């Protein structure tokens with residue numbers, strides 16, 4: 068199913084002018100009209116021309132048409148958010164329990180439950196609003212732009228410049244090249260080898276060929292009996308549509324419609340969200356379901372035991388309801404969104420922009436990072452190092468042909484493909500004074516990562532009547548198309564032995580870290596029709612140009628730090644295997660046996676998954692092979708991050724658990740990625756992963772502490788039901804205590820995290836969480852049982868109702884104090900110390916619980932809550948129980964980590980980087 072690019076959809080509310088949304092038939096009709104007109108008429112209708120709009124006119128048009136955005140996703144109103152919060156399963160459970168309490172006449176309990184619902188919903192609405200604001204701010208830092216040709220005034224020359232795509236207006240002239248997002252619905256004016264990925268609208272993965280009609284030709288609408296409306300469809304070759312992307316080639320086009328009036332705007336409601344459910348969503352859902360299950364088992368059990376032992380059904384029911392409320396983690400959604408928003412803000416401080424907030428969890432869980440080579444392991448400062456003839460002698464003529472190929476790639480005013488190699492060639496040609504403007508361009512067969520070569524066809528003034536085809540590209544790929552070889556004394560046939568020699572020559576340079584492009588040419592008779600890839604044959608090889616890109620100094624340290632964090636780095640490159648090996652060596656990566664793209668096509672998914680697990684470097688792979696490697700690694704149970712910045716990386720960026728790109732990446736890479744690094748090196752990825760783990764560690768802490776503590780309480784209540792002749796705590800008191808505990812746990816989202824928790828990939832593991840709760844919950848109960856014994860001993864002489872009030876108050880105080888202590892004792896692997904202590908918000912939260920416990924029984928609220936002041940002896944005894952609890956829980960936790968550590972060690976070393984459970 069198609070997905071919608073973020074920069075077009077996740078936008079602020081629509082402007083009034085853009086609010087009227089035409090339907091699909093209307094949009095198609097309008098596009099069909101434009102498609103059926105000659106180009107000049109299209110330009111006249113839009114009051115535009117090939118020199119572009121004047122800036123003032125563009126501003127007027129912007130005011131009239133509104134921003135070029137899709138008015139489909141206004142921020143939900145507060146009431147909608149509130150409704151959403153009310154339908155959260157935890158809140159629904161509370162509402163049901165509150166309703167039942169009210170029907171049974173327990174108005175106090177119903178009121179406290181109502182307060183809990185209100186607080187939980189209010190916090191959730193507020194937190195969601197903050198969450199959206201953080202997400203919008205971060206997205207705004209990754210602006211997608213379009214290249215537009217405009218004039219400052221009517222007599223000023225046209226100038227091309229980048230503007231945010233939301234500023235485009237009908238009539239704007241835009242230039243498109245590989246990797247660009249098509250920013251509006253456009254009619255092509257000129258094009259060269261253009262193909263567009265329209266999957267966003269059609270779901271069809273194979274790019275569609277697009278071309279302009281000749282300048283003033285009226286498209287033949289009668290051909291095939293096509294009505295005007297049909298021309299407004301996706302299939303129309305001279306229209307390109309907002310949201311699709313240029314996969315190859317280049318074009319100049321005029322904007323026909325923008326924003327909601329585009330095809331994409333009309334379709335938007337029917338498009339799928341950006342991504343399906345993530346591992347994080349599934350994890351939160353799984354834990355929520357487990358908690359609801361626990362509550363559904365425990366609460367009836369408490370009711371049955373109480374009703375059987377004491378026979379008081381109503382009281383037992385209220386009590387069971389309160390237990391159920393206590394077990395419901397209604398603050399979980401608030402906690403999760405608070406932690407994610409904090410993580411995203413912290414990431415931004417490290418120059419890491421997290422475009423989709425739930426991706427933070429997946430960042431922390433990454434155990435394999437697949438990366439391309441240029442810009443991550445190298446500095447992306449490519450320079451021409453050598454230019455050699457076919458015999459390996461320096462030859463400036465080869466440089467000139469190669470530079471001509473690069474210059475002509477800038478065909479008309481649109482760059483067909485202009486990557487770092489072309490840039491380096493042109494810079495070098497300029498420096499050395501080699502002329503590259505003495506020919507005219509006839510056609511371009513653009514570069515693509517599967518062919519790994521690009522061709523241009525030129526005419527030179529001194530060779531009238533001949534088209535010269537110039538091809539440059541990966542040595543093997545160009546040599547494959549050659550039948551002759553240029554020598555000083557003339558061209559000779561390319562024999563098999565020569566072919567082998569040339570390939571070995573290429574390998575020798577590659578082993579030295581030099582990217583070698585072969586350059587070949589051929590004369591062709593002039594023709595009217597376009598040139599195609601099949602014309603790249605029977606060429607004459609004239610030589611090679613070699614490039615160097617210095618290794619990034621930080622790469623080795625970054626790779627080592629990723630390894631120390633349990634993340635295996637794999638390099639997926641379209642480059643030569645020996646260049647890849649050299650770059651890896653410089654970056655401290657042991658390349659091992661390098662696997663080539665051609666070797667994996669015959670493999671089934673399972674075989675490839677296995678091979679990918681064992682392989683560090685894949686070379687000469689095309690974009691689909693990159694994506695397939697990522698998919699098979701995921702299918703084999705790995706959590707895969709993919710770091711890339713090119714057009715050829717976008718399928719893999721989308722298929723990875725977390726797509727990571729850099730700020731200077733092509734638009735489609737930035738659209739496909741979840742995370743954008745403002746500083747493009749691997750060290751930023753380490754920062755991003757660490758932030759992901761920190762966020763997840765805090766969510767995990769919240770779950771461990773709240774569930775183990777509540778579970779311990781349930782066990783204590785069951786024990787009390789059997790041992791005591793009365794309920795151990797009043798239902799209302801359970802609810803108040805639960806409310807205090809829940810609120811004081813929220814600051815855990817801002818807590819410090821133990822360095823050890825950041826060392827390994829982490830992911831949701833319900834089984835381990837269950838073991839943790841089953842191990843530590845009963846320790847909680849042990850302390851409670853001691854407290855029960857002491858309280859029974861103290862209350863022995865008192866008359867019954869007063870004794871019960873004292874008992875209830877005593878356990879209320881003891882329970883709150885032990886819960887506050889549990890936050891500090893369980894929040895980290897280590898026991899609290901000066902080096903490892905809670906963050907200030909957590910300290911304040913627990914201080915608040917302590918203060919509530921120590922003041923409530925003496926406050927005016929004591930009587931309504933059925934509490935009484937505690938005698939000093941009782942208080943001191945409870946403090947002793949608290950000390951006992953701290954010793955027990957500290958020992959139990961240390962033992963737990965030891966046993967779990969041993970179990971994981973017995974299960975095998977984790978040098979493979981597989982995610983550790985928490």
Ligand SMILES: Nc1ncnc2c1ncn2[C@@H]1O[C@H](COP(=O)(O)OP(=O)(O)OP(=O)(O)O)[C@@H](O)[C@H]1O
Nearest residue numbers: 439440441516519520521539540541640641642643
């Ligand atoms: N502009 C170009 N013209 C001709 N050939 C090129 C050009 N750019 C790259 N090539 C050739 O195509 C090969 C693959 O390039 P591609 O850009 O697909 O690799 P990549 O996976 O992006 O590489 P990296 O890992 O360095 O980012 C290069 O090794 C080179 O031989």
